[in-house]
Amino acid sequence: xxxxxxxxxxxxxxxxxxxxxxxxxxxxxxxxxxxxxxxxxxxxxxxxxxxxxxxxxxxxxxxxxxxxxxxxxxxxxxxxxxxxxxxxxxxxxxxxxxxxxxxxxxxxxxxxxxxx
Amino acid sequence: xxxxxxxxxxxxxxxxxxxxxxxxxxxxxxxxxxxxxxxxxxxxxxxxxxxxxxxxxxxxxxxxxxxxxxxxxxxxxxxxxxxxxxxxxxxxxxxxxxxxxxxxxxxxxxxxxxxxxxxxxxxxxxxxxxxxxxxxxxxxxxxxxxxxxxxxxxxxx
Numbered sequence: 001x002x003x004x005x006x007x008x009x010x011x012x013x014x015x016x017x018x019x020x021x022x023x024x025x026x027x028x029x030x031x032x033x034x035x036x037x038x039x040x041x042x043x044x045x046x047x048x049x050x051x052x053x054x055x056x057x058x059x060x061x062x063x064x065x066x067x068x069x070x071x072x073x074x075x076x077x078x079x080x081x082x083x084x085x086x087x088x089x090x091x092x093x094x095x096x097x098x099x100x101x102x103x104x105x106x107x108x109x110x111x112x113x114x115x116x
Numbered sequence: 117x118x119x120x121x122x123x124x125x126x127x128x129x130x131x132x133x134x135x136x137x138x139x140x141x142x143x144x145x146x147x148x149x150x151x152x153x154x155x156x157x158x159x160x161x162x163x164x165x166x167x168x169x170x171x172x173x174x175x176x177x178x179x180x181x182x183x184x185x186x187x188x189x190x191x192x193x194x195x196x197x198x199x200x201x202x203x204x205x206x207x208x209x210x211x212x213x214x215x216x217x218x219x220x221x222x223x224x225x226x227x228x229x230x231x232x233x234x235x236x237x238x239x240x241x242x243x244x245x246x247x248x249x250x251x252x253x254x255x256x257x258x259x260x261x262x263x264x265x266x267x268x269x270x271x272x273x
Contacts, residue, residue, distance in 0.1 A: 019187055026194035034246045035203050037232055039190050045227065046187035063135035070133045076183075080226030080233070087234045087246060091205075098203055103250055105207040105242075 001058065009058045016050030019043045032098040033090045041083035045075050123149050171271030178267055179224060186229040193248070204250030205234060207242040208257055210265075217268055218243070224264045231256065 001009070026039025049072045056068030097104060123146070130145030131137050193199060212221055222233040222243060230248040237244070247256055 019191060022191040022194055026190060029194055029199065031201065032203070034205075034232065034234075035201065035248060037246075038230065038248055039194060041226055041232065042183070042186045043190045043194075046183060066132045067135055070129070076227065077223070080223040083226055084222065084233050084235075087232060091234060097205070098201070100201050101203045101205075101250070103204040103206060103253070105205055105244060 001060070005057065005060070009054050012050050012054035012057070016047050016054060019047030019050060021047075023047055031100065033095055034087050034097060037083040037087050041079045045079040048072075048075055119153065123153060126152065168271050171267065175264075175267045175271050178263065179227070182224075182228040182263075186227060189229045190248075202249055202251045203247065204253070205244055205246045206250060206253035206257070207237070208245050208260060210236075210241055210243055211261065212265060212268055213240065217272060221260075221264055221268055224268075225260060228260075228264070231260070 020043070023039050023043035026043060027036050030036045030039055052068040052071045052075075056065035059065065126149035127142060127145040130148060131142055134141060134145070208225075210218065210221070212218055218236060218240065222236070225231050225233045225243070225245055232246045234244045234246050236242070245256075245260075247253065250256075
């Protein structure tokens, strides 16, 4: 691997790892399940995206790069859906929002959703 | 005709993901794609969706910009010693009304700074969005309506 490939690959690896670490830190530090989903869906998706890109570039093999890109696309497609479903399930199970929360427009509309 | 195109695209994606464009693998991909499409045949009705390539490109660019900003914002937030949060759930009035547009908008909202879609109201007029900073929901609503929602309307209408 030449230096000019090694530098961006290492930067991507370090960047991806930092985002993954911060996502984990966010899940640990944020106060309730809803705010935690923010960290898990965003920083997690970007972290793994950067790591996948680094893998694809580092391999110097177009077939692997394409697969890494496909992996990133699937991650971007599925991460928001799972975050949304977890948040929705939590709200339906009446998991309370953090006391610092300022409003909850969803609560009023929830009775119809529950009775289904 | 549209289905044939979808079938071909699926086959190409299969070949790309498995990393081999050999005839045998292409054939296998074709069979798998046909099987997958057969399984969901009731759910995908051929529809008249006008796709504007430039609009889709603008939407994609906006998405990557917002995704990067979003991840950065969350990263900065959680690495601060004292987290200043005013979380909350607000109702976002939807202008888009077709299923795939609502899905797309909900996914985009989840991957943008400080917002996470929780649910769609039963009458599909509101999207419930959880925000990390819900001090000024009107401003957030305006941002989404003028940003992603406007771009989606541009790209698919």
